[in-house]
Amino acid sequence: MEPMEVFKVEIPGEPFGEKKYRELIMDILQDLGLIRSLGRLYVYMDIKRPAFAVYGLIRSGIPPLKVRDLGDVAKAEGGYQIKVNNEEHMADLLKALWAAYGRERAEQPMRDTVVIASDKDPSDMVVTDLEAKFRQDLTDALIRVAPEGFRNRRNEMTDNSFFFIAAEESLTLELVSEMREQIRRMENA
Amino acid sequence: MLEPVMFTGGVYKHDMVVELVEDLGGYVLQKNVSQSEVILLILLPSEDMPALKALVSELRGELVRAPLAGTEIAVVTPTLAIHHLPHSACDIAEYLRRNGAKTNMIGLARGVGREIAQINEYEAGLVNEHDAAVFIFGNFADCIKKKESLYRSISVPVIVTGGPEIQACNLPYAFEYVPTVGRVAHRAKKATELGSLDKIIDAVGRALDKARTDIAKDPLTTSPPRVMDAVREQVPEVEYSFAPLPIALDLNGVRVKLPYEEYADRVEAVKFDEGVNLGEVATVKPSKMKDYILVRILPASETGFTF
Known part of the structure; x- marks a missing residue:
């Protein structure tokens, strides 16, 4: 452009x-x-x-940024795992997940991985506007x-x-x- | 005549340079140690320069002339907001420092705008404590002409910088005007931009030469480096001042960075080998900068002698 x-x-x-x-x-x-x-x-x-x-x-x-735009969402044992490809919005992602699932259900075991202990698919969740x-x-x-x-x-x-x-x-x-x-x-x- | 030079080299054995300068009757004005490198600002009798050059080459150091050493320059911007800083103002201040000057950046409280720009008495007094001032203005000729009111009351030489070309006759209160600087949103890196900074240094050099010539007509009773040395020796607390340069040299005196209330009497009582006190050959007054002490050496016409 x-x-x-x-x-x-x-x-x-x-x-x-x-x-x-x-x-x-x-x-x-x-x-x-x-x-x-x-x-x-x-x-x-x-x-x-x-x-x-x-x-x-x-x-x-500019469409709102959704979880699926930031990385790959996969079903894992006991919930979902998000493998983040674009770290720029990591802070926003964690903030949104904590607000939706609570701090104890959304964890970041590795730098580029976030794990959610819930059956609700986070793919369509809005991370930031x-x-x-x-x-x-x-x-x-x-x-x-x-x-x-x-x-x-x-x-x-x-x-x-x-x-x-x-x-x-x-x-x-x-x-x-x-x-x-x-x-x-x-x-x- | 004392020649101002800047030594850059390793920390290892730099004490030899300091010792040589002191032995030859010169002065170390400033010492900056950054990791393994040291930068010394030195005043040395010009006839002894070959001896220092020989030692510096032996130590694999670098010795360059620092024409602005021993002077304090005010870099004045209409405010300290993002519109003026960091680019042009920091570039100019940094360039002046590289040439040996001590720079102080001053942002005016109400210096912005075309119609509303003003400077107050305190700010003007603070700028007047320096040897020269560089006023940094923007890109509009009309504004630069209008903002003359900011430096009309300044008694030290004022170098005005801005963007467009303006005839000197349109800025009668400025010592010199340096164009092609103006307001920019990036650091100076092109050859033309660096060339403009060189022009500012040249203009400041000319302003200081004029000030030196004026002083030479009625010479000072003693030289500022000598006062600096005596104060450093007899008021050792100055070395514990948190200021990076505890005693700043001006062309006609020094600024001692100690609280005026506590130390003014001791600074006045500093004794020279000739038997006179500093209070007899200089005025010791509170500086407009923080609570520092400002020493202004009296001319020979007032004291009747020089040493």
């Missing part, structure tokens, strides 16, 4: 800042592993006001991307897009609609 179909940054009167901000946003999105989850990204900044806005389309539809994590990371990225003094922030997230605005002064309706208008202009350009 391509990293981003459209990525536009517009900062009137600051050609150097425009170029650098592009690199900076790429660095931050790459650091947080978000670059492949965004379809389009429009960034507009008015340095004289000063105000900052980002509008992006999210490549949503990746979509929620992605949205948390995205919000973190937007706060990092915004210039530091811009402490008044507003983030509107829908299922497949987000609109983030930050400014030094209080956010007024006029400012929000003006920034939205600028982003729309960039979209239609």
Whole structure:
């Protein structure tokens, strides 16, 4: 999948800042592993006001992570055995299993093996909601991307897009609609 | 004239270097031991440099010139938040340290933004205790010009760094402006980025040279390394200070990292071979940094003599 179909940054009167901000946003999105989850990204900044806005389309539809996605589930004596292939979510897996079966029924005898003393098949159990994590990371990225003094922030997230605005002064309706208008202009350009 | 150099070598037999420096009338400013390696910052009379070079080559060590040795530089960022740290600020501080300077990183409480950026009296006072300051700004020319208010009240030379090219005439309060640094989200590793760091070092070097020239017009009564040596000898408790550099050298004095209330009198009473006390040739006052002691050596025009 391509990293981003459209990525536009517009900062009137600051050609150097425009170029650098592009690199900076790429660095931050790459650091947080978000670059492949965004379809389009429009960034507009008015340095004289000063105000900052980002509008992006999210490549949503990340399904919740289930036990069977993490490893092989096999029936064993007195219950089930999970052989974990992806250790990244081990902590989440144990947390989910302990919540469902209780600590005394879910054990980890080896680094990559979890044993459950129950007849209930854990394969379809949800380990973690990746979509929620992605949205948390995205919000973190937007706060990092915004210039530091811009402490008044507003983030509107829908299922497949987000609109983030930050400014030094209080956010007024006029400012929000003006920034939205600028982003729309960039979209239609 | 004392020449600042940095020795890097093994811990084994490094005492020979220290002894030679002391025998030749030089000073060991700082000693950093990390595992089996030792780094010494040294001030040595330039005519004796061949003797030290010979010993260092015998010990298979390395000796390089450290133009910023014996100076304290403030690296000032608008805040200590993730927007400014760790990348550009740490890179600059690290680069200054490699050239021998003692750096202190200062994050302003309310230095952020374009319209709302400000510096308070305490922060300005703290920066003024250094020999020079490097202010690290971002990528927008308009903001960098606007943020001049942050360093207008600073009396030491200020080197401003930022991203875009800006004419020096637009930043009248800065000693120099170094472009192509700005806000970045990665460590400096490309040749161009390292080149920009070298430019900062050069600018700081020029600022310190100017400060040295100003001091030379009315020389100090005694030299800061001599004060450091005397304090170290007569107030031995300073060696037990937890600070990595218990006595930091400035161009016009020293910062003794001991509590002012307890030790100021003893520091003032430090006696030199010439028969004068430190209190007679320097002002001893509380530093803005923690509860340390700040010693500022008086110029010859005030005391009427030098030694």
